[in-house]
Amino acid sequence: MSNPSPSPAPQVSPRIVVTEADFDLGAEAARLEAGSDTGAVVTFTGRVRDVSGGLRRMTIEHYPGMTEKALRTIAEEAAERWPLSGVTIVHRHGALSPGDRIMMVGTASRHRDAAFAAASFLMDYLKSRAPFWKKEETADGMGWVAAREADEAALDRWRDRDAD
Structure with missing residues (x-):
């Protein structure tokens, strides 16, 4: 008796939102939980941190159209690498204060390993490539936030896996 062929991977249509407005983390997570085959949902929310103790505001800029396309490409790559039933990326732009939510990544899958790995992959790419x-x-003025070597190093772990 032959093994039945595996069912095809579900088609995932990533939810990509780039907005000035704050978002409802609970509503975004609930969208990911809606699938009847979903056994795990992983979410990560990034917030504005006042590392130096003197941050008044952070302003995030982007190019509309280009940004959404880049985020969709990253989300679709995650859905190709892992068996996901849902992918969400929400990212804010504009003026934000310390403590404000900046972004959210959410992944849903039948199993937690895939959901955690995909969320981690998305975060590493968003930190260095979005x-x-x-x-x-x-109080000392304004300045652009420079890229961090640690973010590039985190991204390298996914490149190393690509070589395997």
């Missing part, structure tokens, strides 16, 4: 530019305003 087309957003951040400017911080402090």
